[in-house]
Amino acid sequence: MALNPVNSDGGTGDRLAPVLRPVRAGNGFEEALEQILQVLRLGLVPGGERLPAERELAERLGISRVTLREVLKVLQDQGLVEARRGRYGGTFVLPRADAGGEDELRRRVAGVDIEDVLRFREVLEVGAAGLCAAHGLTDRRAERLRQALTATHEAPLADYRRLDTLLHLTLAELSGSPTLTAQYAAVRATVNDLLDCIPLLVRNLEHSQRQHAAVVEAVLDGDADAAREIMREHCGGTAALLRGFLT
Structure with missing residues (x-):
């Protein structure tokens, strides 16, 4: 029952709508990072699936693609996402580590x-x-x-x-x-x-x-x-x- 994360009609666009919204100009980077972290913590894009394209994310958050790439770099450094190149590339969510213990x-x-x-x-x-x-x-x-x-x-x-x-x-x-x-x-x-x-x-x-x-x-x-x-x-x-x- 995999949900298609790049389907703009009833896919991620719908399920991310409650979380992703235009940020305030003064704290664009911080608020964008907070919102994407919420998407990951809520599991709205599960491990192994792709985040929306940079252009779509930047438009939804109301930030430049430069700022968005800075946000994605932080998430990569934290081991939460990875960037893949090629025809089927993009930014993919990494599976969460076991939270037990x-x-x-x-x-x-x-x-x-x-x-x-x-x-x-x-x-x-x-x-x-x-x-x-x-x-x-x-x-x-x-x-x-x-x-x-x-x-x-x-x-x-x-x-x-x-x-x-x-x-x-x-x-x-x-x-x-x-x-x-x-x-x-x-x-x-x-x-x-x-x-x-x-x-x-x-x-x-x-x-x-x-x-x-x-x-x-x-x-x-x-x-x-x-x-x-x-x-x-x-x-x-x-x-x-x-x-x-x-x-």
């Missing part, structure tokens, strides 16, 4: 206020679901949401969290608030760092999938109260797992 877990948890992250995530997720339901979605946007849900149902275990992230980012984007979307992308990146420290539990994933389907159904039915309540419950399940493993 007690030392890594302690490092990640030490600098994070888990309760704050989880509460902020719930506020944003519940709000996004309610806004989508209350304002309604066009046919095209409703289909985007259905496709994101279907992708999670079809995902192999190793790819589940990336596609789960994409579903939630899609809901955030469809809420109509770019500020909410940007804030959610940032908090979700932190949540994913924490989730990488705990095992994937099939029973929990099955439960999550039922909740995903119920949230999407409530949104498409325009039932804002139900959408908010189901999303609140869904966030609570993830929070319980993280608290159980990490605190």
